[in-house]
Amino acid sequence: MPTMLSRKMGDNHFIITAELAPPRGSDMSGFMQMAAFVAPHVDAINVTDNQGANMRMSPLAAAALLVREGIEPIMQLTCRDRNRLALQSDLLGAAAMGIHNILALTGDHITCGDHRQGRAVFDLDSVVLIQTIQGLNDGVDINGKALDGRTTFFTGAAAAPEVEPFVVTRPKLAKKAVAGARFFQTQAVFDPERLRMFCAAVEPLGVKVIAGILVLKSAKMAEYINRNIPGLKIPPAIVERLANSAAPAAEGLRIATELAVACRDICQGVHLMAMGRDEVVPEIAAVLT
């Protein structure tokens, strides 16, 4: 059965997604409250998987709880913490719990997070994970053994439109598309022109592009991200705009909204990364719809 998200993408509906991190602990009240607040304004909510290699509740559990509340999740799944058995068994569990959108990721290295002494797995990478999910949809496991009940996952992958050198990442994006990725949720974009070039470059792949929009709060936060978050580089012009503003939080929201509006003419949706300020999601969504 196709997910609502896949149906909307198929109908060329402009997609809005947000993301929530499961708690570091067993108390789900804050997570569920925020999800209920954000859900009416978005098409789906990404549930992150130990993001930045920082330990949180399993995205499988958190996404299943969203399904129970009638909220459509996109479960993020990384290769850092699970080998091929664990990945497949979590995927089958997700399917059974009604989770059918997956964002298949390699995952930040374990040394980026709060469990640096742990063993990083990386048994598969994102390309092979997407192939594996396609296999489960076709009714076979990674070794070709028949499943008792196939899955119906709608699979997405990550992309970084502003990364340099982009040309090096291009073959991998093509492999992700061939493997079965139907949409890219991108790393944060800051320059609509770069996004336009990216969309032109991946257009032949037939994959929908959902552009990542980061809602910044201050110049300090931007600098922190530049120092600590792999693959994220906020350009100096944006940092300066925040630094020169008397109300940087409002300026950050304005920057994000401008970018999101620009995306409407460039790609198929936006993925809002509110960085804890989830109350701004309805505001941006209202401007877009």
Place this chain on the structure above:
Amino acid sequence: MIVSTQKPLDQILPALEGGNRVFIIGCAKCATVCKAGGEEEVFRMQEELTAAGKEVTGTIIIDETCHMLRTGRDLRSRKEQVDEADFLLVLSCGAGIQSVAEASDKKVVAGSDSKFLGNIRRFGQFEQRCSLCGDCRLNETGGICPVTVCPKGMLNGPCGGMEDGNCEVDSSNRCAWVTIYERLEGQGRVENLRRATPSRDFSHKRHPHNLSLKKE
């Protein structure tokens, strides 16, 4: 070669508690080159242990400690000094330490940590290029190993953490996939990167490994 580094003395001394006499064993091959257990280091260890109140019954540099029969023979040649000792302190890689453990019933103390299979850049500079994965992919990657050079062992291209061509784990390192791309591009072989590479067969890494060359 196997790159090893000597453990700090404050980790070695507690392992020598309960006895006073120590026989020190170094290795003339890798541990000498990486200055973890050559003549110089064995001499310095002798001085340090003596200063710490230990009695060194003798020292030997074996050529090479991973050679099990030779290690046994060399230790027998110093039987008296070895017999006098409470501990055999070995400054070599883990393979050498275990050759000694197999050749003697004495308590063996590891004085080094084995780090990696290293290429030698120049004297005193070692770089890991091969992880002994047992399933070599260098034919497809322009002679640059992503299993080793990429901290995630990515086989299908760079991860999302690559920034300005550098690695997310250590930004002073070039991303393995950037160097692979540049190499293949220079050789007109970028099409190598179009096909998805299957995941590694980790059964090659099942240990312990053994290899016996059959006589024809």
